[in-house]
Amino acid sequence: MTHSNNPRQDLVLEAKQFAIETAPLLENSQDRIESARNLYAAFARKNYHALLIPEHCGGRGLDYTSTGIVYEALSYHLPGSLHAPITTAHCAEMIKSANTEVLRDTYLSEIARKGLAVGFCLTENSAGSDIAAITTKAKKTREGYVINGEKTVVLNHAIASYFIAFATTSPERGRAGINAFIIKPETKGVKISAPYEVEGLTGSVMGEVLFDKVPARQKYRLGEEGSGYFLLMETLDKGRPLVAANCTGSAHRAFDIIVTYTKQRQQFRKNLFAFQGISLKLAEYATRLNAARLLYLDALGRIDAGQSFTMEASMSKLFASETLTDITSFGMDILGYRGIVTSSLIKKLYQEAQLLKSIDGTANVQKMVIASQL
Numbered sequence: 001m002t003h004s005n006n007p008r009q010d011l012v013l014e015a016k017q018f019a020i021e022t023a024p025l026l027e028n029s030q031d032r033i034e035s036a037r038n039l040y041a042a043f044a045r046k047n048y049h050a051l052l053i054p055e056h057c058g059g060r061g062l063d064y065t066s067t068g069i070v071y072e073a074l075s076y077h078l079p080g081s082l083h084a085p086i087t088t089a090h091c092a093e094m095i096k097s098a099n100t101e102v103l104r105d106t107y108l109s110e111i112a113r114k115g116l117a118v119g120f121c122l123t124e125n126s127a128g129s130d131i132a133a134i135t136t137k138a139k140k141t142r143e144g145y146v147i148n149g150e151k152t153v154v155l156n157h158a159i160a161s162y163f164i165a166f167a168t169t170s171p172e173r174g175r176a177g178i179n180a181f182i183i184k185p186e187t188k189g190v191k192i193s194a195p196y197e198v199e200g201l202t203g204s205v206m207g208e209v210l211f212d213k214v215p216a217r218q219k220y221r222l223g224e225e226g227s228g229y230f231l232l233m234e235t236l237d238k239g240r241p242l243v244a245a246n247c248t249g250s251a252h253r254a255f256d257i258i259v260t261y262t263k264q265r266q267q268f269r270k271n272l273f274a275f276q277g278i279s280l281k282l283a284e285y286a287t288r289l290n291a292a293r294l295l296y297l298d299a300l301g302r303i304d305a306g307q308s309f310t311m312e313a314s315m316s317k318l319f320a321s322e323t324l325t326d327i328t329s330f331g332m333d334i335l336g337y338r339g340i341v342t343s344s345l346i347k348k349l350y351q352e353a354q355l356l357k358s359i360d361g362t363a364n365v366q367k368m369v370i371a372s373q374l
């Protein structure tokens with residue numbers, strides 16, 4: 001690959017080249033777990049699962065802004081395939097808050113250098129948006145903790161080498177009772193389900209993780225006792241503009257498909273684009289797409305600059321996710337019957353919009369966060 005004197009532009013070109021080489025892996029989906037492993041390994045060979053992990057631990061050591069730019073480019077060229085590396089990135093961000101430098105660097109180095117996947121075990125049947133309602137218990141013992149509970153939606157569940165599990169030591173203390181633990185899937189008492197059948201989840205696996213009297217030594221607890229909720233909030237805050245970058249890349253791809261199609265498709269002896277009912281809608285979406293990009297870049301720039309970013313992060317996720325939803329559903333309308341066939345890319349992007357809606361908090365959760373900052 002030739003290099004320009006613009007490193008971020010080089011990252012975009014590199015992502016495009018990677019997507020061209022990797023696209024065939026997305027078509028081979030006989031065994032979901034095997035496909036997920038193969039795709040993840042391809043991402044890991046380029047260190048795309050470790051963009052934010054420091055270089056001294058074997059990661060790329062990028063800043064948040066550059067990471068967002070890479071995610072946008074990857075999701076434009078390989079839509080729907082970023083869930084697994086982004087989940088690992090979220091987990092690595094939590095590990096950065098580990099109690100000791102040795103523990104932190106050991107895990108981050110393993111994840112980066114060995115190309116490991118990590119799973120984030122938070123959501124439960126009765127705890128979705130209401131994170132503090134988790135019932136998974138971490139009972140204190142002399143050696144550490146014993147964990148009991150069931151996590152219902154864990155991405156990477158069948159390919160992860162580590163889980164980060166959230167559990168409460170004292171339910172009566174609410175948020176202050178929540179802790180996060182690093183747990184190996186092969187630990188006695190950890191059980192995983194078969195992968196869910198999820199439309200549009202390309203090359204990733206997702207399922208349940210059960211913790212049945214799982215021992216966790218104290219040193220595998222992240223942060224101080226009772227700090228799990230606050231670590232989680234910080235991780236979600238930082239993750240939201242990165243998910244927004246993912247939404248923006250997919251929205252841009254859908255937009256390009258619609259523009260190309262409407263300029264070719266003739267009805268009533270004109271291109272569809274020639275009807276103002278359509279072109280003015282596209283003008284609106286072009287504007288929203290640009291705004292989505294600027295919002296996520298603003299939030300990531302604030303993280304890089306050490307400024308407050310909670311509100312801007314939620315604004316970026318809210319706006320980009322709704323832009324993706326609206327553009328892809330417009331695309332489904334515009335492409336008519338061509339949109340609904342199984343191989344249709346616009347359908348895949350539409351499904352991706354449905355998945356991205358809930359990740360790192362739904363639209364209403366983002367609005368609650370924004371309102372809390374007003």
Ligand SMILES: Cc1cc2nc3c(=O)[nH]c(=O)nc-3n(C[C@H](O)[C@H](O)[C@H](O)COP(=O)(O)OP(=O)(O)OC[C@H]3O[C@@H](n4cnc5c(N)ncnc54)[C@H](O)[C@@H]3O)c2cc1C
Binds near residue numbers: 120129356364
């Ligand atoms: C593709 C995908 C991957 C995921 N990966 C993981 C993972 O790796 N690990 C993990 O732990 N979880 C994961 N999740 C779960 C995700 O975090 C939850 O789906 C999300 O937190 C929402 O929870 P819920 O689906 O139970 O919806 P609910 O919380 O039940 O919400 C349902 C609806 O009610 C609205 N609502 C809820 N409360 C309020 C309120 N107070 N005011 C107004 N409206 C409200 C919500 O906005 C939403 O529209 C994943 C989800 C998806 C779709």
